[in-house]
Structure formats: C-alpha cells, structure tokens
Amino acid sequence: MTPTRVDTNLVSRRALIGGTLAGGIGLALTPTHHARGQATPPSGGTLTIDLSGEPPTLDPALTYDVNGWSVVHSVYDALIQYGPDGHLQPLLAESLTLLDPLTYEIKLRRDVTFHNGESFDARSVAFSLAHLVADETASQVAGNFQVVTEVREIDSHTVRFILSEPAPWLPAQMAAWLLMLPPEYAADTANDFATRPVGTGPFRFVDWDPGDRIALEANPTYFRVSPKGQPLADMVEFRFVPEASTRVADLLSGGADLVVAVPVDQVAAVENGGEDVMSQALSGAAFVRIATDVEPFSDVRVRQALNYAVDVESIIDALLAGHGTRLASFYPDARGLGFAADLVPYRYDPERARALITEAGYPDGFDTKLEFATTERQELVEAVAGQLKAVGVRASLQPLETATFNQTWRDVDAAPLRFATWRPLFDPYTLLSLLVADEGFLSRHANPETQTLIELAAAESDAGDREALYRDLGVLLHEQPAAIYLYNLTALYGVTADVAGWVPRADGYVI
Incomplete structure (x- = not known):
C-alpha cells in the first residue's frame, strides 16, 4: 500500500497544547477488559446528563475541554485508551509494538465498523492522523504528533508509524x-x-440543539469485547447547564439523572434530597504558574516563599470540603508517571515566607498581578491572593475570558502569576514540555537543568529510566518551584437513585 506522509513541517513545536493522559509504552499491549462508567438508566431507557457547558465542536481534533470530551469519547474510539489504573490498554488496536526506536506497529481489530457502515481499517488510521495535523483543521494538538513523518499501511489492518526521533x-x-x-x-x-460526528463508539449521534442539548443513541453493533463496555442506555441526552444551582435543582426535581460539578456547599442539599453525591480524585492538578523570566520571580527564594505563604490545607477544608490533597510538585498522585510519594509538600510557614522575601531584597514586599480564567472558582483565587498579601505579596486579581486566558500564556504583558487547573495528568510529558520547557507554548520558565531532564525523559525508551527521570524532574521543580503547588483535582457528581452501576472515571469524562 502507498504510505501516507504526514506533513509536520508546518506544525510548530509551539503548537502543543492540552493535557496528556497516560504513560508511554514500548511493548505490545495486553488486552484488558474494564468497563468504563456506564449507567443503567431509569425506566424509559434515556439517561439525562447535565454538563457544565456546551462543547464548541464535536470534531475530536478540536475538542479540548471535559464537556466536549465526554460527548466525543462516547461517539468516537481511540486506538488505545486508559484503564482505571491509569495504564494504557488496547481499544481499536489489538496491539501496539515498538519495533525499533523509530517505528511503532499497530495491529487493528477486524470486527469494527463505523456508525455509517464503513469498515474500520488502516485507511481510517492514516486519514484520522492526517486530519488532525492538517493546516486547515488548525488543531491545537497537532504538534503532539510532529514526530510522525509517515503512516505506512502494511496491510488492511496493520499500520506503522514512522518517527523522526x-x-x-x-x-x-x-x-x-x-x-x-x-x-x-x-x-x-x-x-x-x-456538527454531525460519525465514529465507532458505543453511542451514535442523533441531533444537536444548539444552546440546549446533544442527543445520542446506543450503537447496536458496538464490538462486543470493548473495554468501554456496552451501551446500557438506549439514549443519552447531554444538556448544557452552566449554572451549578440549576444543575442541582434539575437533579432534585427529577429533570436530570446525573449532573457534573456539584458545588461543595450544595452536597448536603443533594444528599438531603435523597440523591447521591459521588466523588472521584482526578489525575489532575491545581496550581499558580509563576513566570520566572521576570523579577522578582526569577529569584528562587521568592518562588519558595510563595509556596510557604499559602495555607493549602485550609483552602481544601474551607472551600473544597476536604476534597483534595496538597501537592509537592505538578504531579498529582501515584497513578502518574514519576510521582514521588516521599516528596513532602511545602509546609504553611508565613514567617519563613516573609524572611525569604526580605532576603531576596523586598523587605516591604511587592505588587504583582494574578490572572485566572472566569470559568475557575474566584473564591479559590481570592483565598490564594489573600494569603500572599499577608506576607507582603500584593497580587491584584485579573479575571480573563477562557479563550483569552488560553491564548496569552506567553505574552510578555501577561500577569506573572496564573491560577490554572490541568487534567488529566497520568504522563507529565505534555504539561512539562508546554509549561516549563524553554520553548514551551505556555512557558515563561528557563532553567538549563530542567530543560536537560525534559529532553532526556522525552527520548528515553526504557520505562524504568524514564520514570526515574520524571521523578528527578518532580524533585527539581519542588526545590526550584515553577508554580505555587496547590492540590489535586476532585470531581463531584450528583446521581439519582434511579441510576445504577455508574462509576466516576479518573480522566473526568462522564461516560
């Protein structure tokens, strides 16, 4: 077959954006069948889910938020996916094998068809990657695949990815x-x-009423041994409900069967109303990115002081109802590659913070700015800013619309401090490459030692050695902080008693 060449010359390394979900693998995958979060619907066969927002698109190459992912991953399938333990497992691929450092071979399932009746085969893989990296698609994650220079179709159900490095x-x-x-x-x-997606997934697209809902129906020909499990609802209706109080009211009135992002101050109301609240620790992190390319933040003592200044435990208790664990670095938990369980988070020590700021030459403190996206909870950002002020760091809050926030990470006029959440984070490659690498798309950080470790880890094929390199990176970023490390993310869902068998997912997708 004629190989498909992937034009990556037009895809800049700075085009990288978005979270990564799992650790890399170098050997053939062993099939593991873990059903994902499927639910037995109430009578009538329709599962109604309130999302916190409307996806802007259902093109998977252009989907970057958890609301979109929940819909997209119900309609489409990937070649491989993450199991409940955060490890990769086959989905549409039967195996993924590293033949040599520059060649991945992928064997494909033969019992899969798209919702329109097309067969899934090697052409599908080549086309899907070509669509993702095409200039006209303009995907912000195209750069994640710049190392793939060719998709070679060996036969109808075998492909090889040829890499540049x-x-x-x-x-x-x-x-x-x-x-x-x-x-x-x-x-x-x-x-x-x-707007009219066709995939191989457990649900088929029915219609989209903009501003209101997206409707899906069960795929009756979904392949039997999928680790996603079979679609147990006849229909799924995703509704777009930005207001948390409205989502909770929908749940309590019977208008919704499952709602996302229940506020911690409404958990009791949901439970007192006879419904359940389910929580899931996500493999994601909340932090305040520090721009180390400007004074005073180029001084490591100032960055350490910011970490000593914030009483993260009190924020978790007061604003998150105890749902969270303080972080020592960017890595949220043991499911992630390179997590060091013995790395102790910064203690809350405002006196130490003030002393370090004075040592750095700022006995009277200093003024700065703290930006955050308007989709984040402002009271969390206010709590951080209030505790910084107590040690002399006077940070004025700068809320930005999400689109503006996402586009201005590297702007020289952007605030030195940025509150952000990042999920999921099973593999730190993308976050670190974007956020702290010299040329990272989101980076205002320059540290030769950090850069060396990032490059070594990105090129290391031995799983154990790669794990050790990322562990070293985590320790280095703790000792020389690139952020105020806050807490791991936890999702809270409201679920009616009529819904049985649904289990929250570590990646944050709803079903």
Missing part, C-alpha cells in the same frame, strides 16, 4: 487525541465532524 510519550498522545474518523464519510464535503 524516539518518542516514548507518543502512545499517551494517541490515547488522548487520536480518535478514529471514517474517510469515506469525510469525502463528502457536506459531512462535518464538528
């Missing part, structure tokens, strides 16, 4: 972003993945 982190990117599309459907220009 070793990339042990590539399988994690495949699981996160490379969802399979039907090439024949795409050949008709009237067919638009953004």
Whole structure:
C-alpha cells in the first residue's frame, strides 16, 4: 500500500497544547477488559446528563475541554485508551509494538465498523492522523504528533508509524487525541465532524440543539469485547447547564439523572434530597504558574516563599470540603508517571515566607498581578491572593475570558502569576514540555537543568529510566518551584437513585 506522509513541517513545536493522559509504552499491549462508567438508566431507557457547558465542536481534533470530551469519547474510539489504573490498554488496536526506536506497529481489530457502515481499517488510521495535523483543521494538538513523518499501511489492518526521533510519550498522545474518523464519510464535503460526528463508539449521534442539548443513541453493533463496555442506555441526552444551582435543582426535581460539578456547599442539599453525591480524585492538578523570566520571580527564594505563604490545607477544608490533597510538585498522585510519594509538600510557614522575601531584597514586599480564567472558582483565587498579601505579596486579581486566558500564556504583558487547573495528568510529558520547557507554548520558565531532564525523559525508551527521570524532574521543580503547588483535582457528581452501576472515571469524562 502507498504510505501516507504526514506533513509536520508546518506544525510548530509551539503548537502543543492540552493535557496528556497516560504513560508511554514500548511493548505490545495486553488486552484488558474494564468497563468504563456506564449507567443503567431509569425506566424509559434515556439517561439525562447535565454538563457544565456546551462543547464548541464535536470534531475530536478540536475538542479540548471535559464537556466536549465526554460527548466525543462516547461517539468516537481511540486506538488505545486508559484503564482505571491509569495504564494504557488496547481499544481499536489489538496491539501496539515498538519495533525499533523509530517505528511503532499497530495491529487493528477486524470486527469494527463505523456508525455509517464503513469498515474500520488502516485507511481510517492514516486519514484520522492526517486530519488532525492538517493546516486547515488548525488543531491545537497537532504538534503532539510532529514526530510522525509517515503512516505506512502494511496491510488492511496493520499500520506503522514512522518517527523522526524516539518518542516514548507518543502512545499517551494517541490515547488522548487520536480518535478514529471514517474517510469515506469525510469525502463528502457536506459531512462535518464538528456538527454531525460519525465514529465507532458505543453511542451514535442523533441531533444537536444548539444552546440546549446533544442527543445520542446506543450503537447496536458496538464490538462486543470493548473495554468501554456496552451501551446500557438506549439514549443519552447531554444538556448544557452552566449554572451549578440549576444543575442541582434539575437533579432534585427529577429533570436530570446525573449532573457534573456539584458545588461543595450544595452536597448536603443533594444528599438531603435523597440523591447521591459521588466523588472521584482526578489525575489532575491545581496550581499558580509563576513566570520566572521576570523579577522578582526569577529569584528562587521568592518562588519558595510563595509556596510557604499559602495555607493549602485550609483552602481544601474551607472551600473544597476536604476534597483534595496538597501537592509537592505538578504531579498529582501515584497513578502518574514519576510521582514521588516521599516528596513532602511545602509546609504553611508565613514567617519563613516573609524572611525569604526580605532576603531576596523586598523587605516591604511587592505588587504583582494574578490572572485566572472566569470559568475557575474566584473564591479559590481570592483565598490564594489573600494569603500572599499577608506576607507582603500584593497580587491584584485579573479575571480573563477562557479563550483569552488560553491564548496569552506567553505574552510578555501577561500577569506573572496564573491560577490554572490541568487534567488529566497520568504522563507529565505534555504539561512539562508546554509549561516549563524553554520553548514551551505556555512557558515563561528557563532553567538549563530542567530543560536537560525534559529532553532526556522525552527520548528515553526504557520505562524504568524514564520514570526515574520524571521523578528527578518532580524533585527539581519542588526545590526550584515553577508554580505555587496547590492540590489535586476532585470531581463531584450528583446521581439519582434511579441510576445504577455508574462509576466516576479518573480522566473526568462522564461516560
């Protein structure tokens, strides 16, 4: 077969954006069948889910938020996915094997069809990657695949990814972003993945009422041994409900069967109303990014002082109802590659913080700015700013619309401090490459030692050695902070008693 060449010359390394979900693998995958979060619906067969927002698109190459992911991953499948333990497992691939440092071979399932009847085969893989990296697609994650220079179709159900350099982190990117599309459907220009998606997943697209809801129906031909499990609802209706109080009211009135992002101050109301609240610790982190390229934050003593200044435990208790654990670095928990259980978070010590700020030459403290996206909880940011003020760091709050916030990470006029949440984070490659690498798309951090470790870890194929390098990176970023490390993320869901068998997922997708 004619190989498909992937034009990555037009994809800048700075095009990288978004979270990564799992650790890289170098050997063939062993099939493991873990059903994902499926629910037995109430009578009538329709499961109604309140999301916190409306996806802007259903093209998987352009989907970057958890609301969109929940819908997209119900319609489409990836070649590989993450199991409950955060490890990769096959989905549409039967195996993924590293033949040599520059070649991944992927054997594909033969019993899979798209919702429109097209067969899933090697052409689908080549087309899906070509769509993701195409200039006209303009995907913000195209750069994650710049190392793939060719997709070689060996036979109808075997492909090889030919790389320009070793990339042990590539399988994690495949699981996160490379969802399979039907090439024949795409050949008709009237067919638009953004508004009328066709995949191989457990649910088929029915319709989209903008501003209101997206409806899906069960895929009756979904392949039997999928680790996602079979669709146990006849229909799923995703409704867009930005107001948390409205979502809770929907749940209590019977208008919704499952709602996302229950506020901690409404947990008691949900439980007193006879419904359940389920929590899931996500493999994600909340932090305040520090721009180390400007004074006074170029001084490591100031960055350490900021970490001593914030009483994260009190924030977790008062504003998160105890749902969270203080972080020592960017890595949230033991499911993530490189997590060091013996690395102790900064203690709350405002006196030490004030002393370090004075040592750095700021006995009267200093003024700065703290930016955050308007989709974040402002009271969390206010709590951080209040505790910084107590040690002399007077941070004025700068709320930004999410789109503006996402586009201005590297702007020289951007605030030195940025409150952010990042999820999921099973593999630290993308976050560290973006946030603290010299040329990272989101980076205002320069540290030769950090850069060396990032490059070594990105090229290391031995799993144990790669784990050790990321552990060293975590320790270095603790000792020379690139952020105020806050807490791991926890999702709270409201679920009616009529819904049985649904289990929250560590990646934050709803189903």
